[in-house]
Amino acid sequence: MASADQTRLLLVEDVPQVAQYIRGLLNAQSSVKLLDVLSDGSKVLPQVQQLRPDIVLVDALLQGRVKGLPLAEQIATSGYGVPVIVLTVPQNPVGVDPSRGIHGVLAMPFSGFDLMTRITQVKKDFAALTSTGSSRVYSVFAPKGGVGKTTIAFNLAVALGQAEQRTVLIDGSLQFGDLRSLLKVPVDAPSILDLPTDRVSESDLADVLWRDPSGIDILLAPPRVEMAEMITTRDVDKIVSLLRRVYGSIVIDMSSALNDINLAFLDLSDTIVEIVTYDSTTIHNTMAVADAFRMIGYPASKVRYLVNRADSAGGIDPGDLERALGRVPEHRVVSDGMLVVQSNNEGVPFVLANPAAPISQDLHRVAGELLAAGGIARPAVAAGRR
Ligand SMILES: Nc1ncnc2c1ncn2[C@@H]1O[C@H](COP(=O)(O)OP(=O)(O)O)[C@@H](O)[C@H]1O
Ligand SMILES: [Mg+2]
Numbered sequence: 001m002a003s004a005d006q007t008r009l010l011l012v013e014d015v016p017q018v019a020q021y022i023r024g025l026l027n028a029q030s031s032v033k034l035l036d037v038l039s040d041g042s043k044v045l046p047q048v049q050q051l052r053p054d055i056v057l058v059d060a061l062l063q064g065r066v067k068g069l070p071l072a073e074q075i076a077t078s079g080y081g082v083p084v085i086v087l088t089v090p091q092n093p094v095g096v097d098p099s100r101g102i103h104g105v106l107a108m109p110f111s112g113f114d115l116m117t118r119i120t121q122v123k124k125d126f127a128a129l130t131s132t133g134s135s136r137v138y139s140v141f142a143p144k145g146g147v148g149k150t151t152i153a154f155n156l157a158v159a160l161g162q163a164e165q166r167t168v169l170i171d172g173s174l175q176f177g178d179l180r181s182l183l184k185v186p187v188d189a190p191s192i193l194d195l196p197t198d199r200v201s202e203s204d205l206a207d208v209l210w211r212d213p214s215g216i217d218i219l220l221a222p223p224r225v226e227m228a229e230m231i232t233t234r235d236v237d238k239i240v241s242l243l244r245r246v247y248g249s250i251v252i253d254m255s256s257a258l259n260d261i262n263l264a265f266l267d268l269s270d271t272i273v274e275i276v277t278y279d280s281t282t283i284h285n286t287m288a289v290a291d292a293f294r295m296i297g298y299p300a301s302k303v304r305y306l307v308n309r310a311d312s313a314g315g316i317d318p319g320d321l322e323r324a325l326g327r328v329p330e331h332r333v334v335s336d337g338m339l340v341v342q343s344n345n346e347g348v349p350f351v352l353a354n355p356a357a358p359i360s361q362d363l364h365r366v367a368g369e370l371l372a373a374g375g376i377a378r379p380a381v382a383a384g385r386r
Contacts, residue, residue: 002085004103005031005363006030006031006032006033007011007032007033007054007055007119007120007123008032008035008052008053008054008055009026009032009033009034009035009054009056009057009119010035010036010038010044010047010048010051010053010054010055010056010057011034011036011037011038011057011092012037012038012039012041012044012057012058012059012062012068012071013037013038013039013059013087014039014040014059014062014063015059017041018049018059018108019037019086022057022115023037023117024116025111026083028112028359029112029116030343031116032116032119034288034290035053036051037075037349039064040064040065040066041062041064041065041066041067041068041071042064042065042066042073043056044056044066044074044075045074045075045078045317048075048078048080048082048340049078049080049203052080053312054082054123055082055083055084055085055119055122055123056082056084056085057085057087057106057230058071058072058084058086058087059086059087059088060086060087060088060092060094061089061092068086069086069094069100069367072084072086072100072101072102073100073101073337074101075101076098076100076101076156077097077101079204079246080087080203081156081291082222083098083103083104083125083126084102084103084104085103085104085105085118085119085122086102086104086105086106086177087105087106087107087108088105088106088107088108089107089228090107090108093107102205103122103125103126104118104125106118106124108238112199120165134248135243135244135245135247135248135249135250136249136270136271136374137240137244137247137250137252137268137269137270137271138156138250138251138252138269138271138273139172139251139252139254139265139266139269139271139272139274139368140153140156140251140252140253140254140272140273140275141254141255141256141262141266141273141274142274142276142282143258143286143288143289144256144281144282144285144379145255145256145280145307146386147275147276147282148275148277148308148309148333149253149254149256150178150179150182150271150304151254151340152275152308152333152363153169153205153251153253153254154169154179154182154349155349155360155363156251156273156366156367156370157216157249157251157352157353158214158216158349158361159216159272159351159363159364159366159367160248160249160251160367160370161249162215162351162364162367163364163367163371164314165248165249165371166246166247166248166249167216167217167247167249167287168209168216168217168218168219168243168246168247168249168250168251169212169217169218169219169251169252169253170218170219170239170240170243170250170251170252170253170265171192171218171219171220171221172221172252172253172254172255172261172262173221173254173255174221174228174255174261174311175221175225175228175255176221176225176252176255177191177220177221177222177223178219179218179220179221179253180220182344182347183210183212183218183347184347185220185271187208187223188223188348189210189220189245190207190208190209190210190220191219191220191222191223192208192219192220192221192222192231192235192239193223193227193231194207194208194310195224195235195239196210205243205246212296214348214352216350217247217356219243231261233260233263233264235280236261236264236265236268237264237268238266240265240325241268242275250312252265252269254266258289258292263296266298269302270302270374271302271304271370271373271374272293272298272303272304273304273306273331273366273370274286274289274303274304274306275306275308275331276305276306276307276308276321276325276386277307277308278307278310278312278314278316278318279314279316280316283316283320283324286305286324287324287325290325290326295355304329304330304331304370304373305325305327305329305331306329306330307321307329307331307332307333307334308331308333309333309335310333310334310335311334311335311375312330312335320355324380330369330373331365331366331369332362333359333363333366334359334362335359336350336357336358336359337369339353339357339359339360340359347354351363351364
């Protein structure tokens, strides 16, 4: 199998000598793999869909029904998310213009070194261009089970979705997939396992996401416990970066362990929403996690604490929690046993089932606060208590 770091190149060139020259340059190395050479511009899009190149090289002077520069533009608007380098000659200067699908230009004659440097640079620039943007990844984490991660993650995702963010929820509990049972999805519903891991593309996403009646898309965990091992941290990286291109908000419902997969999810998160409750073991574990995060090098601002069941302090003094955390928790969600149990049993988010309930309003406020903290202004929801 091709190495994942290898760049897959598609060449669109109708001058046989030039195609042969480039073939020769590429034969001398192994970091770029030439997938195919096409001479007819009208055949390019179907091949891009099929071969999923990382980069397409197009001759600006391509003849035929579809000329070079219009082709670059077609590739850009096709939504396959692949950058184009345009080949030209000094007499026909072409400028870099990503809005017209021209991510790099190479003027003939060029050396193998020129070709390789341009490919590397365009690939890197394009990845930076598409991976940043305004998407936000929120992992809902706690060092302890049963504190409300799944409940909060699901309802938070729906609340973010209602705040006009295209939202996807990832079931990051890969072994026990809590969302599967919560949402009562059929066993044969697609899961994270159905994503082709070697060449994942945006168009594959639609087939593997569960479109929940609540209006959000959900990437389910594998249907069986032992299948969790088939997912690697590398898959996690790819999946999250792909989802970032399509969704404004990505919420991850995590399991409690600090293992490799969870660290991959946490690394990729803009914000860790860490659930705490008023009980002494949670406080103890939360402090241990804070130490671990410090050692990993996460800035304190990466974590935002959410006190769940904030109105039932039990025997614990809220001041003890604040002293342990070293700050006032950023978010609060009240307790509502009846509503939570009922809506979890029905697989319906309480933010939709009973939007007026205090717990639902809390979740909407958390969504607004998170968006505001990420610099995404949602005045209508963000204007609540802080
Ligand atoms: N704010 C809340 N009020 C009342 N019950 C809650 C609340 N949050 C969670 N629960 C209940 O706590 C239990 C554990 O919640 P869950 O979301 O499955 O936790 P986790 O994913 O952390 O294991 C569930 O029975 C859920 O109904
Ligand atoms: Mg859970």
